[in-house]
Amino acid sequence: MEYTDTELMVTAAANRLRDGDSVLVGIGVPNLACNLAKRTHAPDLTMVYESGVIDANPSSLPLSIGDPVLVSGAMNLESLHGGFNYYLQAGRLDAGFLGGAQIDRHGNINSTVIGDYEDPDVRLPGSGGACEIASNVERTLVVTPHDRRRFPEKVDFVTSPGYLDGDGEREELGLRGGPAAVITDMAVMGFEDGEMVVESLHPGVERSAVQEATGWELQFSDDLTTTPVPSDDTLQLIREELDPDGVYL
Amino acid sequence: MSSVTSMSEAVSSAIDDGDSVYLAGFTHLIPFAAGHEIIRQEYSNLTIGRATPDLVYDQMIAAGCVEKVVFSWAGNPGVGSLHAFRRAAEDDVPNAIELEEYTHFGMATRLYAGAVDLPFVPLKTFAGSDLPDHNDNIRPVESPFGDEEVYAVPPLTPDVAVVRAQRADEDGNCHLWGIHGEQKEAALAADTVILSVEELVDTATIRSDPNRTLVTGDEVDYVVNCPYGSHPSYAQGYYDRDNEAYLNWDETARTVEDTEAWLEEYVHGVADREEYIRKLSSDRLLDLQAGNSYSVPVDLGGS
Numbered sequence: 001m002e003y004t005d006t007e008l009m010v011t012a013a014a015n016r017l018r019d020g021d022s023v024l025v026g027i028g029v030p031n032l033a034c035n036l037a038k039r040t041h042a043p044d045l046t047m048v049y050e051s052g053v054i055d056a057n058p059s060s061l062p063l064s065i066g067d068p069v070l071v072s073g074a075m076n077l078e079s080l081h082g083g084f085n086y087y088l089q090a091g092r093l094d095a096g097f098l099g100g101a102q103i104d105r106h107g108n109i110n111s112t113v114i115g116d117y118e119d120p121d122v123r124l125p126g127s128g129g130a131c132e133i134a135s136n137v138e139r140t141l142v143v144t145p146h147d148r149r150r151f152p153e154k155v156d157f158v159t160s161p162g163y164l165d166g167d168g169e170r171e172e173l174g175l176r177g178g179p180a181a182v183i184t185d186m187a188v189m190g191f192e193d194g195e196m197v198v199e200s201l202h203p204g205v206e207r208s209a210v211q212e213a214t215g216w217e218l219q220f221s222d223d224l225t226t227t228p229v230p231s232d233d234t235l236q237l238i239r240e241e242l243d244p245d246g247v248y249l
Numbered sequence: 250m251s252s253v254t255s256m257s258e259a260v261s262s263a264i265d266d267g268d269s270v271y272l273a274g275f276t277h278l279i280p281f282a283a284g285h286e287i288i289r290q291e292y293s294n295l296t297i298g299r300a301t302p303d304l305v306y307d308q309m310i311a312a313g314c315v316e317k318v319v320f321s322w323a324g325n326p327g328v329g330s331l332h333a334f335r336r337a338a339e340d341d342v343p344n345a346i347e348l349e350e351y352t353h354f355g356m357a358t359r360l361y362a363g364a365v366d367l368p369f370v371p372l373k374t375f376a377g378s379d380l381p382d383h384n385d386n387i388r389p390v391e392s393p394f395g396d397e398e399v400y401a402v403p404p405l406t407p408d409v410a411v412v413r414a415q416r417a418d419e420d421g422n423c424h425l426w427g428i429h430g431e432q433k434e435a436a437l438a439a440d441t442v443i444l445s446v447e448e449l450v451d452t453a454t455i456r457s458d459p460n461r462t463l464v465t466g467d468e469v470d471y472v473v474n475c476p477y478g479s480h481p482s483y484a485q486g487y488y489d490r491d492n493e494a495y496l497n498w499d500e501t502a503r504t505v506e507d508t509e510a511w512l513e514e515y516v517h518g519v520a521d522r523e524e525y526i527r528k529l530s531s532d533r534l535l536d537l538q539a540g541n542s543y544s545v546p547v548d549l550g551g552s
Contacts, residue, residue, distance in 0.1 A: 027327055050353060051275055051428050063492050064327035066276025068485050071427045072542045079429040080275050080300060081361050084354035089373045112350075117383050123338040125330070128301070128322030129353040132374045161377030173376040174397070 001232045005185040006249050008202060009143060010036060010238060011230040012183045016141055017095065022046040024088070024096035024133050027062055028248050029143045033097075035242050036234065048093060050129040052083035061247055084129065088136045091176055096137035098130050099144055102155040105196050105216045107162025107179030109134060109142065110155035117157060127159045134160035139180035146184035146213045153216040163194030170194070186210050188227055195219060200227040251421035251444070251469040256478075256522065259443045259471035260286045263409045267316075269296040271360075271407035271439060272305065275430025276326055278413040279482035280445055281305050282475050282522040288312040289516055298407055300356040300431060304481070304498050307331040308516070310346060311508045317347040319405070321356045328495050332502035342505065350384060355402055359386075360431050363404035363438030375400040410439030414463050415484060417444055418452040421469030424461045427485025436464045445473040447487050458549075477526045480537075488537040 003011075006029065013033035017023060019042040025034050031047075038045045047056045051066035055075030062070050071077065078086060087093055100109040101124050111130055115121030134140050140162075144150055162179045163170050170178055179196075182189040187210050188200045197219040198210060203226055211218050230238070243249050254262075260283060264270060270287070272280045284305035287295070291314075297306055298319035303326055309315055311333035323334050336342040351359065354374050362370040371390055381387040381400065390401045412432045417423035421444050425432060436442050449472075455462060466472075481494030501507045519525045526534070 051277075051430070053428065063490060064276050066326070066428050066430075068277070068427065068483055068489055068539065071485055077428065079357075079433060080353065080431045081357035081434060082429075084357055089354065112379075117379070120339060123323075123335050125322050125324035126320065126350055127352040127378070127380065128324075131352040131378050131380065132354045135374055135376065135378075158377065158379045164377050170377065174373075175377060 001235050003230050003235055004249060007230055007235060007238055008227065009183050009185060011234055012188050012227055013097075013141060013143055014040070015228070016139070016181050016183070017042050017045055020044050021094040022048055022092060024048050024050070024093050024137060026097045026099065027065060030097035030141075031062065032238065032242050032248060036238060039237060039242075040234070048083070048087060050083065052078040052080055054078060054083070054087070061243060084132055088129070088132045091136060093137045095139040095141055095180070096133035097141050097143060098133055098160060099142070100130070100159070102150055102152055103142055103144060103182060104151070104155045104162070105153055106164060106166040106194050107140070107142075107182070107191055107196060108155050108158045108164065109160040109162060110157045112157045112159045114156055130160040134162065134179075135175045136177075138177035140178065141180060142182045144182065144184055146186040146210065148213055148215050151214045163191065166194030168194070186213060190221075192219070197221050198224060200225045202227045203229060251466050251472050253419050253449070253472045253474065256282055256286045256445065256473045256475055257290075259473050261290060263441045263443055263471060264292060266292055267294045268408040269298060271298040271405075271410045271435050273299065273410060273412045273430060273432045273435035274479070274482065275301055275428060277428040277430060277482065278425070278432070278479050278484055279303065279305055280411040280413050280478065281480060281482060282478035283411040283443060283445060284309055285516045285522070285525070287314060288512065298405060300353050301326065302331065302334065304331075304495065307333040307498070307502055308512065310334055310337050311343070311502070312512055312516070313343045315346055316344075317349065319349040319351075319356075321351045321353045325495055325499055328499050332499075333508060336505070349386070350380060351387070351402070352380065355387065356405075357431055357434065359402045359405035360434035360438050362402065363406040364434045367404065369401040369403050371399045371401045373399055405438060407435070407439040409441045409443065410435040411443045411445060412436045412463070413445050413479060415447050415487065416450045416454070417446045417472055418450060418455050418466070419472060420452070420466035421472045422452065422455045422466045423463050423469070424455060424458065425463040426461055429463070433463055436468050442469050443471045443473060444469045445475045445478045447476055447478065447484050449474045475522055478522055480526065480529075486539055488534075489539050491533070491537055
């Protein structure tokens with residue numbers, strides 16, 4: 001079956017989730033990826049939201065991270081302070097999804113400003129819980145479109161720390177985990193010694209195209225592979241059950 | 250001691266120009282009716298705080314009520330940007346606004362410090378981020394029991410908090426269920442508290458389920474009975490989020506003209522929340538009706 005870029009990204013993101021993971025979820029692709037993983041290889045995955053919803057079991061797609069469908073049937077609700085305090089700060093979450101306007105070669109993420117902080121060209125929404133997620137989960141997973149604007153060598157502003165300068169500064173600051181994967185519409189990247197490395201190219205995507213869409217000389221894994229495409233069963237599950245109205249596809 | 254009054258009375262009695270106000274709510278139970286009343290009464294130079302400034306803060310900024318925003322995520326949740334917020338931050342329209350920026354945990358911890366009257370509270374976030382370079386209220390502290398360094402934030406104590414809950418008695422003892430956000434900390438941290446609820450109930454209803462109590466009436470100064478007071482946000486079990494309104498605002502707020510026309514029609518053009526709700530079609534309100542999902546009653550025992 002033919003598949004869309006989004007369906008491939010959902011599948012690739014789901015493949016990064018493990019059974020038993022507690023995952024800080026966002027809406028859109030991350031939400032679909034968690035639901036796909038739960039319905040396939042990770043039935044014991046727990047979905048946690050910034051809004052304090054612990055182990056959500058939504059009957060339909062949430063429109064925001066605080067949607068009422070996340071509350072009905074959830075296992076637990078924490079206050080805003082309680083969720084960040086007891087769950088994130090305490091290191092209870094295994095993985096977390098982040099987006100952002102910019103991500104750099106060391107996995108630092110900017111969702112604050114484009115340009116100068118005091119006189120910004122573009123004022124973005126800001127951290128929200130992103131800094132806490134990036135600082136406290138074991139594996140940060142980033143889902144983003146791939147283009148040169150979004151992949152500068154250095155972000156304009158570090159909202160959420162990745163591997164900082166890539167020389168062990170993250171560990172020195174006592175931050176947990178770190179960026180584990182960046183999933184785009186062109187490739188899947190991991191990190192080696194604090195630097196982004198392309199692990200797989202999506203079918204039909206050339207190495208040169210990914211390099212062209214990235215603002216620094218990109219490393220490619222010695223074991224570079226092709227990203228597995230979603231199976232027919234997976235596509236059917238995504239289209240007919242997970243996002244039947246095609247909100248995000 | 251609290252008193253039951255109208256939103257108009259509560260706002261005019263509680264808030265002065267130049268005050269710091271905190272309209273609480275994290276995606277759920279956003280106090281839209283209170284925000285619109287503040288616009289209608291043409292307040293100015295307010296410092297507005299909230300983890301998630303959303304449409305109602307965008308509207309207050311567009312109306313020129315605001316001098317400063319203390320926040321951690323300024324966006325249209327699930328949709329995109331806040332265009333009036335951006336116009337003020339990027340182009341000083343209708344006036345320049347000062348920004349004081351945190352993370353969600355930073356904001357929640359500031360309110361917590363305010364609620365429990367501590368001079369500062371340490372927290373594990375901000376290390377490696379550029380945020381501390383731009384906010385003097387985020388400072389590193391060394392553990393008095395070792396050499397570990399963490400960050401700390403000072404208390405946030407708004408002059409006035411507006412909090413929302415599903416139901417309260419006339420004294421302001423209130424029940425909230427669903428997403429709590431920072432409603433409790435905001436109520437405990439603020440000097441003056443306006444509580445706005447979907448319905449007034451008798452005290453026996455509150456006492457029947459004390460685990461569900463958000464705060465007691467001792468913390469509340471004004472109680473406002475305000476059905477649909479959170480539209481287009483939602484009230485768990487009462488009505489769902491009006492997503493169309495969030496999508497429409499993304500279009501409306503793109504120009505000053507459309508924004509002002511919207512404020513004229515839906516805020517200045519109505520006397521109060523009841524008249525605002527009457528402007529919405531009954532089909533639309535019926536579409537927003539929440540389904541039913543009851544919790545199993547608990548037995549609190551007794552003699």
